[in-house]
Amino acid sequence: MMKQAGILMLAIVAAVAAWWWFTQEMPRRQHAREVAAEMAAVQAERANSLYRWRDADGNLQVTQAPPKGRKYERISRTPKPGMEVHGTSE
Template sequence: MKQLGMVLVAVALAAAAWWWLTVEMPRREQAHKAAAEAAAIQARRADTLYRWRDDAGNLHVTDQPPKGRRYERIPRTPRDGIAVDGGKS
Protein backbone atom coordinates (compact mmCIF):
# COMPACT_ATOMS: atom_id res chain seq x y z
CA MET A 1 0.00 0.00 0.00
CA LYS A 2 2.84 2.37 0.86
CA GLN A 3 4.49 1.69 -2.51
CA LEU A 4 1.24 2.49 -4.33
CA GLY A 5 1.09 5.82 -2.50
CA MET A 6 4.66 6.62 -3.50
CA VAL A 7 3.90 5.76 -7.14
CA LEU A 8 0.82 7.99 -7.10
CA VAL A 9 2.84 10.87 -5.60
CA ALA A 10 5.54 10.37 -8.25
CA VAL A 11 2.93 10.34 -11.03
CA ALA A 12 1.31 13.47 -9.62
CA LEU A 13 4.67 15.25 -9.43
CA ALA A 14 5.51 14.18 -12.98
CA ALA A 15 2.15 15.47 -14.22
CA ALA A 16 2.67 18.77 -12.40
CA ALA A 17 6.16 19.12 -13.88
CA TRP A 18 4.84 18.33 -17.37
CA TRP A 19 2.08 20.93 -17.00
CA TRP A 20 4.53 23.55 -15.72
CA LEU A 21 7.01 23.00 -18.54
CA THR A 22 4.48 22.75 -21.40
CA VAL A 23 1.75 25.19 -20.36
CA GLU A 24 2.81 27.60 -17.64
CA MET A 25 6.37 28.42 -18.72
CA PRO A 26 5.46 29.31 -22.35
CA ARG A 27 2.57 31.45 -21.08
CA ARG A 28 4.90 33.33 -18.72
CA GLU A 29 7.52 33.77 -21.46
CA GLN A 30 4.86 35.19 -23.80
CA ALA A 31 3.65 37.60 -21.10
CA HIS A 32 7.25 38.66 -20.44
CA LYS A 33 7.86 39.29 -24.16
CA ALA A 34 4.65 41.35 -24.41
CA ALA A 35 5.67 43.43 -21.40
CA ALA A 36 9.15 44.00 -22.87
CA GLU A 37 7.64 45.09 -26.21
CA ALA A 38 5.28 47.49 -24.44
CA ALA A 39 8.19 48.94 -22.47
CA ALA A 40 10.21 49.39 -25.67
CA ILE A 41 7.31 51.21 -27.35
CA GLN A 42 6.89 53.44 -24.31
CA ALA A 43 10.61 54.23 -24.28
CA ARG A 44 10.52 55.20 -27.98
CA ARG A 45 7.52 57.46 -27.33
CA ALA A 46 9.28 59.09 -24.38
CA ASP A 47 12.26 59.81 -26.64
CA THR A 48 10.12 61.38 -29.39
CA LEU A 49 9.38 65.02 -30.15
CA TYR A 50 6.93 66.23 -32.79
CA ARG A 51 7.80 68.94 -35.32
CA TRP A 52 4.94 70.70 -37.10
CA ARG A 53 3.81 74.05 -38.48
CA ASP A 54 0.70 76.00 -37.54
CA ASP A 55 -1.63 77.83 -39.96
CA ALA A 56 0.65 80.89 -39.94
CA GLY A 57 3.65 78.74 -40.91
CA ASN A 58 5.34 78.96 -37.52
CA LEU A 59 7.45 75.94 -36.59
CA HIS A 60 6.57 74.12 -33.36
CA VAL A 61 8.38 71.30 -31.59
CA THR A 62 6.29 69.66 -28.88
CA ASP A 63 6.24 66.48 -26.84
CA GLN A 64 2.66 65.71 -27.92
CA PRO A 65 1.56 65.33 -31.56
CA PRO A 66 -0.86 67.98 -32.82
CA LYS A 67 -4.42 66.91 -33.53
CA GLY A 68 -5.60 67.12 -37.11
CA ARG A 69 -2.28 68.34 -38.49
CA ARG A 70 0.68 66.75 -40.24
CA TYR A 71 3.77 66.33 -38.10
CA GLU A 72 7.18 64.72 -38.15
CA ARG A 73 8.57 62.56 -35.37
CA ILE A 74 12.09 63.41 -34.29
CA PRO A 75 14.19 61.77 -31.56
CA ARG A 76 15.08 63.76 -28.45
CA THR A 77 18.56 62.27 -28.29
CA PRO A 78 20.99 62.73 -31.16
CA ARG A 79 22.26 59.68 -33.02
CA ASP A 80 25.68 58.31 -32.13
CA GLY A 81 28.46 60.12 -33.93
CA ILE A 82 26.65 63.45 -34.26
CA ALA A 83 28.35 66.31 -32.46
CA VAL A 84 26.06 68.98 -31.06
CA ASP A 85 27.83 72.31 -30.52
CA GLY A 86 25.86 75.51 -30.11
CA GLY A 87 29.00 77.67 -30.42
CA LYS A 88 29.63 77.05 -34.12
CA SER A 89 28.85 79.85 -36.50
Protein backbone atom coordinates in the same frame (compact mmCIF):
# COMPACT_ATOMS: atom_id res chain seq x y z
CA MET B 1 2.35 -3.13 -1.70
CA MET B 2 -0.15 -0.38 -0.82
CA LYS B 3 2.67 1.97 0.14
CA GLN B 4 4.43 1.43 -3.20
CA ALA B 5 1.18 2.12 -5.10
CA GLY B 6 0.77 5.38 -3.15
CA ILE B 7 4.32 6.46 -3.95
CA LEU B 8 3.82 5.56 -7.62
CA MET B 9 0.57 7.56 -7.72
CA LEU B 10 2.30 10.55 -6.09
CA ALA B 11 5.14 10.34 -8.63
CA ILE B 12 2.63 10.28 -11.51
CA VAL B 13 0.77 13.31 -10.13
CA ALA B 14 4.07 15.18 -9.69
CA ALA B 15 5.10 14.32 -13.27
CA VAL B 16 1.77 15.52 -14.65
CA ALA B 17 2.02 18.75 -12.64
CA ALA B 18 5.57 19.35 -13.91
CA TRP B 19 4.50 18.65 -17.47
CA TRP B 20 1.62 21.14 -17.18
CA TRP B 21 3.90 23.79 -15.65
CA PHE B 22 6.50 23.60 -18.41
CA THR B 23 4.02 23.39 -21.29
CA GLN B 24 1.41 25.92 -20.12
CA GLU B 25 2.54 28.28 -17.40
CA MET B 26 6.18 28.91 -18.33
CA PRO B 27 5.48 29.97 -21.95
CA ARG B 28 2.68 32.23 -20.71
CA ARG B 29 5.00 33.93 -18.24
CA GLN B 30 7.73 34.28 -20.87
CA HIS B 31 5.24 35.89 -23.26
CA ALA B 32 4.13 38.31 -20.54
CA ARG B 33 7.77 39.29 -19.90
CA GLU B 34 8.36 39.86 -23.63
CA VAL B 35 5.25 42.04 -23.94
CA ALA B 36 6.29 44.06 -20.88
CA ALA B 37 9.77 44.56 -22.34
CA GLU B 38 8.32 45.74 -25.67
CA MET B 39 6.01 48.18 -23.88
CA ALA B 40 8.94 49.55 -21.86
CA ALA B 41 10.98 50.04 -25.04
CA VAL B 42 8.12 51.90 -26.74
CA GLN B 43 7.61 54.13 -23.70
CA ALA B 44 11.34 54.89 -23.53
CA GLU B 45 11.39 55.78 -27.23
CA ARG B 46 8.38 58.07 -26.82
CA ALA B 47 9.94 59.74 -23.78
CA ASN B 48 12.99 60.52 -25.92
CA SER B 49 10.92 61.95 -28.80
CA LEU B 50 9.65 65.28 -29.98
CA TYR B 51 6.97 65.72 -32.62
CA ARG B 52 7.30 68.10 -35.57
CA TRP B 53 4.14 69.15 -37.42
CA ARG B 54 2.41 72.11 -39.06
CA ASP B 55 -0.68 73.80 -37.65
CA ALA B 56 -3.69 75.07 -39.64
CA ASP B 57 -1.82 78.29 -40.56
CA GLY B 58 1.19 76.37 -41.83
CA ASN B 59 3.43 77.26 -38.88
CA LEU B 60 5.97 74.68 -37.82
CA GLN B 61 5.29 73.28 -34.36
CA VAL B 62 7.55 71.08 -32.22
CA THR B 63 5.83 69.52 -29.21
CA GLN B 64 6.35 66.78 -26.66
CA ALA B 65 3.03 65.10 -27.52
CA PRO B 66 1.85 64.14 -31.01
CA PRO B 67 -1.00 66.25 -32.43
CA LYS B 68 -4.41 64.68 -32.84
CA GLY B 69 -5.74 64.47 -36.38
CA ARG B 70 -2.60 65.82 -38.08
CA LYS B 71 0.39 64.29 -39.79
CA TYR B 72 3.56 64.57 -37.76
CA GLU B 73 7.16 63.43 -37.76
CA ARG B 74 8.73 61.90 -34.67
CA ILE B 75 12.24 63.16 -34.02
CA SER B 76 14.70 61.95 -31.41
CA ARG B 77 16.02 64.26 -28.71
CA THR B 78 19.30 62.35 -28.75
CA PRO B 79 21.61 63.35 -31.62
CA LYS B 80 23.02 60.66 -33.86
CA PRO B 81 26.75 60.00 -33.43
CA GLY B 82 29.02 61.47 -36.06
CA MET B 83 28.41 64.26 -38.52
CA GLU B 84 25.55 64.29 -40.99
CA VAL B 85 25.42 66.69 -43.95
CA HIS B 86 22.35 67.28 -46.10
CA GLY B 87 22.25 69.50 -49.17
CA THR B 88 22.76 69.64 -52.85
CA SER B 89 25.89 70.28 -54.79
CA GLU B 90 25.71 73.06 -57.37
